[in-house]
Amino acid sequence: MTRINKTSKFAIKGALAALALGLSAQGALAEKVKVGLLLPYSGVYAALGNDIQAGFELGLETFGKEYDFVIANEDTEVKPPQGLAKARKLILQYKVDVMAGIVSSGVLGAVRDLVDGAKVPLIVANAGNDDATGAKCSPYITRMSFSNAQVNRPMGKWLAEQGVKKVFTLAPDYAAGRQMIDAFTASFTAAGGEIVGQEYTPFRKTQDFGPYLAKAKASGAEAVFVFYAGGEAISFVKQYDSFGLKKDIPLYGSGFLTSSLYVNAEGPAAEGVITSLHYVPTLDNPENKAFVEAFKAKTGRLPSEFSAHGYDAARALVEALNTGARGREGIANALRSVSFTGPRGETSIDPATGNIVQPIYVYETVAGENGLTQKVLASLPVEADPANGCAMPAPK
């Protein structure tokens, strides 16, 4: 695998020049595949970008030995215009065969039309906006991460089945927050539950969750269901615990709340929080064990769901190549019917929407030997997202 390193601009030019001249150091057997990675390496999601990249590289090393990958990394800075400019650079200048990455839904929204118009396959490795595989779907976009609704929908039914009937919900006031809560609310109320209060907090501007927690407490809810991620998740979980709410009103949420990436910054406050997610590092299957071992050997830390997105995105690319698909059109087409058993279990792409179909796990954060760990309580059935207005011709 040739890596176009961010730290060396000249390596990029060198590698591309070598490519243009058809000089392959690895001989004629290895096939060159040019991959553009669009990830945030600075800004609020830098940690996610690095985790996804580590997973992606590991995936290519593990599954794609027979191909010679040339990777170009570009920093989106989590800014949509920046992401679009970098995507154009990858497509038009580096002429990549396939792109992968994208953490924020805003960046995905910005590059969507470009990718669709230029007919370049894009493997989404995080951004969960429902529309990307709904009304705004494209045969060139396959998502190997999750959709906001997918992660939370099964949780509504599950929670109602546990006998919880009255829930208060909280989330940051932005598109992902609303999509996650809406999906939970729909399935929870359909299963007989009642939402006794619903609040959206100003996104990344809320230092003190106290006012909302007092409201939740006064609402008479049996449980609180929330979506928060990153820094906000840490503040929220800590403050929830410090108010002593956890024992009276258990905290449930979307699994990003207690992601293994930052759960240890939450500390004991996260113990006992029950959430749903598509991947946790403690999943008990041989594929995951191998992944966790290899990831630890490579980076010295446990993988998170973000590393799993990267790992599986790489795997999906290799699986698509293994079908004999070549070139942008071919790879895009093959990606749409990829399926394999990976660390997350049965994983496949729904050809109708381009979204991933995967099991959702309910897990509890518990104290382990080396800090907090995840205890899987239930594996919820695999369900494809509804088409949500997505109409595309079937893959060839």
Next chain:
Amino acid sequence: MFRHTPFRYATLALLAALAVLYTLNAEYFGLELVAEIAVLAILVLALDMVAGFGGMVSLCHGALMGIGAYAYALLTTAGGLTAPVGMLGAIAITAAFAWVIGAICSRSHGIYFIMATLAMGQMAYSYVFEAPIFGGDDGLSGISRLDLSLIGLDLNDGRSFAFFCLVMLGLAYGFSALVLSSGLGRSLSGVMHSEQRMRALGACVWRVKADMFGVSGGIAGLAGVLAAQHVMFVSPGLLAWTVSGEALVVVILGGLGTLVGPLVGAVAFIMLKHEISDMTSYWHLVVGLILIAVVMSGANGIFGWIESQVERWRPRRAAMTDEEIRKREVLSDA
């Protein structure tokens, strides 16, 4: 007061020649850079008009640009207007917003003015971020570029669009220079020197400030329209205060109150940022250090420094250069 010196003309000619040459020969990403620089240059022109010539250091110009971008997006998609009408409408809307902001903030000075404009900008940002018709943080897509097929240009082609942006930048520059040397521009300079004196002369100080802020807002609106057409997508990030902060950095890097300097600053900033972010993800560190070094050097930005070196070689025309006058003004505006 704004004046074109031979050196400024020469710099403009050089910049224009370089831009045209570069655009003719650039690769795809180079063309992206040209458009990006042109948009930023228009925005900092607008900012320099009020900050450099009126002492109104605004932290809401990013938000004004965002308003222009969103107005264009909504007028041409949901509003169903054609692109030229949408562009003019967006510029007019932004100018109107800016005029109102200028009028409201006209009584504040110094840091209070900065904060008052910050508050206005943040209000717009929060509103756009949360209101459903603006698409929230997911932004709005499906924005089309101006159709110039009548004169045989396809703006969806990167090179044509880069040239289009450069032409717009040229127009914006000419317009700013014109306004600054008009009666309004002179009154504004007077207001920056001494509001009391201007009041005694019978000028309506708040009107002067608001009018200039409105004009500047219109130009920021143009930057927004071009940004929307360039990316063909708008998101609330355009309105964030950090965009205004960055624009201010560019104005200072280039040379406050020189109008030409900010253009130089825009080129330097975008080039630097891309070069450095290619090498390291810690580009903030390098840009921050450069900013500190430039400010601490005591020069008025890159262009201001070069200009003062050139002035030194020329026989002195007047007792005091524009530069020195401006420095005193800024000092006295504490």
Next chain:
Amino acid sequence: MTPALLTAGPLALDASFWVLQGLNALQLSMLLFLLSVGLTVIFGLMHFVNLAHGSLYAMGAYVAASAAGLMGYWAGVLLAPLAVAAFGVLLYWGLIRRMRRSGPMAQVLVTFGLIFVMLDLTRIVWGDLALAAPMPELLSGRLTILGLEYPIYRLVIIVLGGLIYGGLYWVLSRTQIGAMIRAGVDNDAMASCLGINVEQLFFLVFCVGCALAGLAGAVAAPLLSVTPEMGLSILIPTLIVIVIGGLGSLKGAIAGSLIFGFVQTFGAVLAPQLASVLIYALLAAVLVIKPVGLFPARG
């Protein structure tokens, strides 16, 4: 579906709910006060706004979190203000003293550059991931007052803010050094004519301001998340506080903090849709009515 709580309206909530929210508002106010008082007094004396003040706060949080991991919470709380003050000394000698003669705009920009530099320095030293900042056992419980349960840690912040306010008030109004500072804020040229070493005073106030920012960071760390962006995200609220209050005065800092804390908290309760716009609208309104804030040091 209509959430029951909202239809019932806030009147359906009992008195203890409002007391609880009042405490929340006080807690947020005091945290902001710790941060804004240093900034505003530095401005009063030196006429420049140190935009990097938020970054000093972030640095305090990082130092506290790291030290707490090695030596326990209390070491962190003690070490953070000292470390940040030491950094302040470096800043003073390296940058700020040399910028004394330049205009306020230049000073603002240097500190703006400093934000960028410090943001990436924290990323380089501590990484992109959020850091853990544990709460001490002693302060992690809850106290029951008048049948109301409230986290001890938050009460401690309220008390700490009150103590610092009292202490600063005493120093500024009752001691000689306070009189000198007030003289310097009022008219620094006149003060130096009277034989006060304004430059030295200035250095002292700057270091104390930095130490307070570090303390605020250390105190906030167990409550919030310690991330590289925390300095940038606290900057705007702090600026709003000092501008509403009026620059340069202790009274302004406490008034601004209380207004911010209460508007933010009760805004979140009573008008959640407006929560994020409310405080900016208030700031704009204050500046329209009183263009120099409520209690400026110099009328």
